[in-house]
Amino acid sequence: MCGGAGRGDAGSAATAGPVTISVISASHTPAPPAGHTVRAPRPGDAEAVADVKRAACAGRRDGEVTADSVREDWALPRMDLQRDAWIVLAPDGSAAASALVFEDLPGSFVRIQSVRPGPQSPALERYLLDVTEARVRGRLASAAGSGSGSLTVVTFESERSPLDLYAARGYECVRTFLRLAVSLEQIPPAPVAPQGIAVRSFRRGIDERAVYEAVQEAFLDHWEPTELTYDEWRAIAYDAPTVDPSLWRIAWDGDQIAGVAIASARTEDGWVDDLAVRRPWRGRGLGRALLLTAFQVLRARGLSRALLGVDTDNPTGAMGLYASAGMTQSGDAHLVLRRRLTAL
Secondary structure, X not given: OOOOOOOOOOOOOOOOOOOOOOOOOHHHOOOOOXXXXXXXOOHHHHHHHHHHHHHHOOOOOOOOOOHHHHHHHHOOOXXXXXXXXXXXXXXXXXXXXXXXXXXXXXXXXXXXXXEOOOOOHHHHHHHHHHHHHHHHHHHHHHOOXXXXXXXXXXXXXXXXXXXXXXXXXXXXXXXXXXXXXEEOOOOOOOOOOXXXXXXXXXXXXXXXXXXXXXXXXXXXXXXXXXXXXXXHHHHHHOOXXXXXXXXXXXXXXXXXXXXXXXXXXXXXXXXXXXXXXXXXXXXXXXXXXXXXXXHHHHHHOOOOEEEEEEEOOOOOOHHHHXXXXXXXXXXXXXXXXXXXXXXX
């Protein structure tokens, strides 16, 4: 999967030299391909991991991968970088692959993985699946509860080799996400907010808590919304170095937030990361107004196009909204695959 999944600071991640990953005991430790070594990431590895991600995404213009975006992945909540993340080094010492796993919801784990294309890719894919599954089983064993859970992976629809591997392991497709894009070369249509709604810039030091609460509430209607505390949300969506709240726009109805458009800039592309309208204000055109406002903001920043990701089964009518604004599919579909796992 291209790009980063979270926002934040890398934190502490030092280890001494290549090590064998210990999950529960040596008998449960998968072995990397011959000649390769594996260890936990260090802060200085961020650019090397970003390079692996860029190689894995070659030919797909899905967003710029940077060392900062890697650090954001490493700062995802409910993840211990020393035990839940891996960097695999090739025999020449270069980074060949990376992976991490974090707990998205209680008992529900998500893996982020990248493998540099090459003859060893299939073996590295299998190894990282082995090691992440083993880690999830270990975490399930040490957690209170039923001892069962799931691991979710994401891959491109056209990537046959990983898909065959996942199918053989019992993973099933549970969701499909598309990347949509629109050119910003032409001036976007003027947004028209519903009567009584004022769309304003985000105010630092004032709006953080209200925006967090509005986004959390609005996304309750989405598929498996992530439950973030305020501090977790700040770490991955606000305090990270790549976040620019000057690109955010907030729709107010009096002193209440009706909706938000959270945008970001990545090289020549702009992204609408979150477009959220709270239930009482839906069906009045506010989502379209916020989307077009985000397009204007990104175009004013000098960006050539705007992108976003969308769940094809989104129950709020998002697909129709984006199509009406001129957005079309860009690149492969992302398939979300899942397997039930039990504790070791």
